[in-house]
Amino acid sequence: MPIPYRNEVWLLVFLGQALGLGDGRGPPPRSTYRLAASRRVLSFDGRVFMNDEKKRPTPTFHDSACAISHTTNCPLKCRKFIMPHAVSPDSSPTVGEDVTMTDDSAVDTMMDTSQGDEPPSAQGDHQKNEDLEAMFDDEDDDEFTASSAPDSSVPAIIPPQSAKFSDPEVMRAFYQRLFPYKQLFHWLNHSAVPNHDFQHREFAFTLANDVYLRYQSFPSAELFRKQCVAQTPSRFEIGPVYSTNPRDRKTLRRAAAFKPLSKELVFDIDMTDYDEIRTCCSGGKICLRCWSFMKMAIKVLDVALREDFGFQHILWVYSGRRGVHAWVCDKSARQLDDNQRKSIATYLELLKGGDNSGKKVNARRPLHPHIERSLAILREHFQADILQEQDPWLEDEKAAHLLSLLPDETLIKSLQKKWGSSSHRSSKNKWADIDDLASSGGGSAKLDPRKLREAKQDIVLEYTYPRLDAAVSKHLNHLLKSPFCVHPGTGRVCVPIDPSTVDDFDPLDVPTVTELLGQVDQYFKDAGEEEAADAAARRAPDWEKTRLKPYVEYFRGFVNNLVKDEQNGKRKAEGGEAMEF
């Protein structure tokens, strides 16, 4: 809960906008008027807080990270404080009840300061008032009804197409109009009525100024939405469900009473781990060629999680730049302890050793059924995606690594000779040379064809088998970026990937936040007057008007299946009698 908006009615007003409010040109807009009359106002842009000191306790820092980042003037910078008495949201009155409270002095003070700062300019006022109205209506969204549909009187506050996606106003618009809160809530809550699964879940916000706020939690989807809109985090992460509300953790007598109980089993695959074998891009860049590494990883892991471990609800999510995340959401997966998570991660891990260990795959023979199945999947990709597209052994230095993975000294020597004479022989040819030379006597007499075949299998696996960031999977309390966040570097939304059509997924085609906001804008422009009046169309969530639609719908379908299973499980647990009726 962003405490500023709770039982203490704090509001934020932009300095310039406050000027428009006070200069007497024309009647103030409806909502502004109401606010000025009824609320204490907190000036905010330019980050100045007004505080009614008689009534309000000094804000206390919420988190040690904050205290360190902003030892001075923290409230001015990071808007991150907590009222000691506002910890338990259930007991506090709703914002609406406070609206009658009047305190004009704060408004006056604020206007005084702002007047001095920036003289009003006539032509900007009208615009400012409009912005202000829009903004207040959104901040004032007390009756928010779990839908992200905005109030019908709100003019769109969508920044121009040219705006950068990291711009806080872009993020604010994104959180106001596009983020699928309802679906996210159902996903984490597993039913319609808010319960501990959602309420005791840790969220960690990364704010635009890189302050990292851990242990956030929310009583409902509405309040979650409010904090997102107010703080416009550049991204947020999802952690475990705790035994008590994470916001209350410091009030507990025994620290041990605060412990993580459950979380989805998660996997993180990042392209950096492929840097030594991908030739097309490096660092943060990706292209369709190297994206095939992710396709391979998804295929291999998805089938293993389903067939071997029996999980059914696996959500694959594009991480926004160059990797993918998996969230295994089955109840049994959420309840795994660290040791069990570790065992699954280790089962799925095949590549061993750091950069200095030489051969990274040393699979036992005969292959374990999981590895055998993976090899069958990966072999198809190896020819096209690796040999053809990546051409990993074109350079001599890389070819030397290939040689170091082969068993027979004589064979290695003959290959070396052959490749030395024709430089820049393609990987495809080099790969074929291995068998050709071996069968035409290029190897020593004791070269075991079986050993060679196995070594070649290991090489295929080294170049294709998923490279997990296993540490992420091993711990119950590891945080992972939420689906549908915006990647701050690329502006792309972290959309789900349907594993059944993973071959068609193109990361470079994933919509960016600015593109989506432009589409909402365009929708209202195209719809014109008559349709804009159509209440049903207005009420539909804005993501339906954009390219985000198929992704949210896929996610909704995924969540529905999950919730259905969850309910069935509960019914079974409650005993057979209920089923009889």
Added chain:
Amino acid sequence: MEIYGYQRKPLHSDAVSTLPLYRSAPLLEVRLEDFERFAIDRLRVLKGISDGLSRGKKPEEIENLAIDLWKANMRHPDASEVVNKDIIAHFVLRLVYCRTEDLRKWFLSMETALFRYRLRHESAEAQRALMAEFDLPYKAVSTSEFESMKDKLGQVARSIGQPLTPADTKFYTVPFEEVPELVAGRRVFLHKGHAYVAMNQVVSLVATQFRSHLSKALILTNRKWTSSIREQEKDRLTPIVEALCTSYLGPDYSEPREFAEISIRDIDQIAMSSFPLCMRHLFEKLREDHHLKHGGRMQLGLFLKGVGLKLDDALAFWKAEFSQKVGAERFDKEYAYSIRHNYGREGKRTDYTPFSCQKIISSAPGVGDHHGCPYRHFSEENLRAALGKMRVNSRAIEDVMDKVRNRHYQLACTLTFEAVHGTSCDAGINHPNQYFSESQKVVQLKVDPVVV
């Protein structure tokens, strides 16, 4: 006398096996000297297992070692007393090792290992009895199901070097969650969340149960210890209990010792002269790439702390490197926290101890990692090259490689130390910080020879 805090019925006797489960403490009279002597005998066994593990020995080797140690140390002149000695020693050590998280962790893994090895030496009959005792959720695989799965099961069995014999048709299914070790090692066939466990693998099942029971019991014992026993026994058992664990753990280098305080200026020179290979490698990689992944930052960072690098210096040191790659601002945001964390200034504020050889050897560096023990994790060529760079002569390199081949990684490190410093190191290397302080002793001696 009666050991305090023990109640309930005596154990053993009618059980099929001689392997007790230590479910409840015995109501026995124990002489004070036995109290201590039995515990030390058992500790020798556990310590032997621990050393074996840290040298990276194969499971079979450790198993034989453990059984031999057990036979050598846990004898009793009176045959009927053997089981009692076993039980008493176990419960005394529970008291000793219940008192901190680290002690509990060590005891838990060593006792579980010991239990596992002893269990494997029991008859199939006794093993089955123990399974029943723990009420395990196993389900026998029917003959028809076995026939349909036979190929896969046989494939897994051969891949772990235990091919099925015609008699081996007894399999159980258990939820995979129950057998994490078998899953992690891909030593079972998995299908739809069920693990197919061969009879000879039930040991893993039973050992897991044993571990979780013991883990809970240790927490309870700790509560009892802090709430009453320690105070009531302060003149009699408490001193023994407190002495028993310290005598065996050795220094943990959480506080920098003799050569406290090194400064950033000297660090390159010190790294050349006195860092063990694992730290030298990390250090050089850091200087080269201006970056290390998490495992490397932990291993090197805590080592440097143990060496005597102050927090401010540590921050400056890491920043100087990382900022070249990621920029100073990103360093402050993303990496500085974990360095302060290492020094106990963030999070739960634990002052973390530097990693021991055992921990480093058993770590599993992944792609792009540079931490771990070079003797274990480097390929032979890379290790030779690294040793050459340390100016270890070729004869010594052969000796080192010989130890490596036999998985005596710490001995390999000791030999390297001796080759580099030209002195013998009788104690052997078991902690990178110990390597460092031994090395500093030699170096200081060379700089200003002690005038006797």
